[in-house]
Amino acid sequence: MTQSPYVRLTIRGSERAADVIVPGSLTPADVIPEFIELVGETTKVSSLGLFTVLGARLEHTVPVGEQELLDGQVVQVLPLADAPLEPVVHDVVDRLTSIDVRGLWNDTSRPWVLGILSTVLLLLSLWFIPGAFSRPWWPVAGMYALTIVTAALKVHTLAWPLYAGSLLLTFLGGINFEFGSKESAIWWLSAFAANLAVFGVLRRRFLALGTALATLAAGIGIFILSTTLGATAEQAGAIVAVIALAALGLVPRFAMQGAGLYKVQDALAEDEDVKVKRVDVAISEAYEALSMSVVVLAVILAISLGLASALVVENIFAAITVAAVAIAMVFRTRHFPFALHRAVLWGAAIVTGVCCAQAIVASKPDLSVWLGVGVIVVAIAVYTVPRFAFRSSVNSALGRRISGVIERICTLVTVPALVGIFGVYSELLRTFQ
Numbered sequence: 389m390t391q392s393p394y395v396r397l398t399i400r401g402s403e404r405a406a407d408v409i410v411p412g413s414l415t416p417a418d419v420i421p422e423f424i425e426l427v428g429e430t431t432k433v434s435s436l437g438l439f440t441v442l443g444a445r446l447e448h449t450v451p452v453g454e455q456e457l458l459d460g461q462v463v464q465v466l467p468l469a470d471a472p473l474e475p476v477v478h479d480v481v482d483r484l485t486s487i488d489v490r491g492l493w494n495d496t497s498r499p500w501v502l503g504i505l506s507t508v509l510l511l512l513s514l515w516f517i518p519g520a521f522s523r524p525w526w527p528v529a530g531m532y533a534l535t536i537v538t539a540a541l542k543v544h545t546l547a548w549p550l551y552a553g554s555l556l557l558t559f560l561g562g563i564n565f566e567f568g569s570k571e572s573a574i575w576w577l578s579a580f581a582a583n584l585a586v587f588g589v590l591r592r593r594f595l596a597l598g599t600a601l602a603t604l605a606a607g608i609g610i611f612i613l614s615t616t617l618g619a620t621a622e623q624a625g626a627i628v629a630v631i632a633l634a635a636l637g638l639v640p641r642f643a644m645q646g647a648g649l650y651k652v653q654d655a656l657a658e659d660e661d662v663k664v665k666r667v668d669v670a671i672s673e674a675y676e677a678l679s680m681s682v683v684v685l686a687v688i689l690a691i692s693l694g695l696a697s698a699l700v701v702e703n704i705f706a707a708i709t710v711a712a713v714a715i716a717m718v719f720r721t722r723h724f725p726f727a728l729h730r731a732v733l734w735g736a737a738i739v740t741g742v743c744c745a746q747a748i749v750a751s752k753p754d755l756s757v758w759l760g761v762g763v764i765v766v767a768i769a770v771y772t773v774p775r776f777a778f779r780s781s782v783n784s785a786l787g788r789r790i791s792g793v794i795e796r797i798c799t800l801v802t803v804p805a806l807v808g809i810f811g812v813y814s815e816l817l818r819t820f821q
Contacts, residue, residue, distance in 0.1 A: 395452050398462045401427025412453020416446045423465050439464045595673050599643065600680035607632060607688040619810075625695025626706060626809055629713045630802045632688045636720055636733075637799075639685065643678040679729065686732035689717060690739040697743035701751040705808030712805060714740045716798035719791050 399406045406426040410419055416438045424436065438446040440463060446455055457463075607628055614624035693713060699706035714737050721730040807813070 393453065395457050396460050397452075397457065398460060399423050399427055400462055400464045401429050404428050410452050413451050415449050415451055417448050419452070420465070427465055429465055435467050436465055437467075439466050596676035596680045599677045600684045603635070603681055603684045604688070606635075607684075607692075611692070622695050622699045622706070623809055625692040626699075626709050626806055628692040629689055629696055630709065630806050632685050632692065633713050633716055633720075633799065633802065636682075636685050636689075636717065637723075639681045640678060640723065643674050643681060682724065682729045683732050686736045689713070689733075690736040693736065693740040694743040697740060697747050699809065700744050700747055703809060705805050705813075708805040709802055709809060710740060710744060712798040712801040716795050716802070719795035719798070722788075722791060 393412050395410050395412055397408055397410060399408055401424075404427045406423075408423070408426065420436055420438065423438075429436070437448070440446070440461065446452070446457075446463070610631055611624050611628050614627045615621060619627065693710055696706055696710050700710055701707075717733055718737050721733045724730050724733070
């Protein structure tokens with residue numbers, strides 16, 4: 389393999405970042421001690437490794453010049469126990485990453501500030517959900533105001549999911565979707581499609597725009613077809629949710645295929661003369677198509693699961709379907725390397741949980757306190773258990789395998805559970821009897 393004599397990298401630590409030029413003959417094991425001093429890390433060298441922003445670890449004993457790093461690529465110094473999960477998207481997307489870890493607004497302060505604000509936002513949404521979404525109107529207006537303020541803070545942490553969930557919840561409240569206001573739903577979806585169109589035209593991302601609008605049209609079309617064939621709105625929501633979950637697993641590959649990223653990678657692997665501009669265009673188009681498609685699917689999942697959640701109390705198969713889709717969606721976020729993509733999917737899961745809670749409280753008001761306690765316990769577990777239970781590299785690998793098994797099981801469960809919503813199993817049982 390051809391070795392680059394020098395490699396220019398941006399090294400990112402937990403507090404600082406540094407631009408360096410590394411001789412291509414040196415290995416990560418040789419340069420990590422110097423990198424630690426540059427970025428001010430205090431962890432022992434033996435427990436640290438070099439990772440791309442998308443989670444691929446640099447080979448410890450292979451020279452840097454032989455690891456196909458791009459000029460100016462961002463590399464993270466991370467404890468091995470906190471290594472990111474292996475991504476689906478190729479590391480070439482690192483070139484899109486911009487990093488700002490300086491000043492008071494850093495990786496330490498940001499989660500606290502955003503966590504407090506996002507908690508307030510979520511509590512507000514939980515407060516007005518038990519009543520009709522559009523009454524009273526001022527909590528909805530307050531949610532919009534807080535969302536605008538928090539969006540201005542340029543969120544880059546795990547607080548994203550709460551914002552995304554509250555924002556989607558506000559949209560659901562604004563259109564009064566669960567209470568049958570079809571006109572307002574049509575207006576909101578039309579405005580959403582118009583926003584996508586304006587964004588795509590202004591950014592000249594016609595591939596991304598076409599993919600997103602096609603995804604949105606497919607979701608609406610499946611819903612209309614299901615209701616035309618006799619399904620209720622809640623049953624149609626469950627159908628759309630299961631299909632959207634399946635599409636979520638195919639979006640990254642379709643986005644990169646459509647942008648020609650695989651062809652560029654093949655050309656680079658065969659040492660062909662590839663222009664830098666062609667690489668940049670392919671990367672940018674793939675990222676835009678991926679982002680817009682994931683956002684559209686998150687909106688579709690939030691609305692469809694919100695509809696299906698109305699059945700969770702009276703239909704055990706509906707409860708299994710909603711839970712399986714939501715859990716599979718959450719575990720599937722590990723395939724998406726960018727915080728925005730994970731955030732909107734987590735947001736859709738939060739919307740699902742809140743809508744299910746609303747349905748349960750409406751049916752059994754005496755369970756509201758215990759339901760609130762359960763939500764708090766689950767939220768704490770989701771954010772703390774993975775962090776402390778899988779700190780070693782062995783346990784981390786075990787955690788990834790367990791996550792994959794859970795995701796596959798939940799995905800397989802969705803289809804038979806969806807069939808059960810329509811009473812097929814009861815009819816078969818009566819037939820045999």
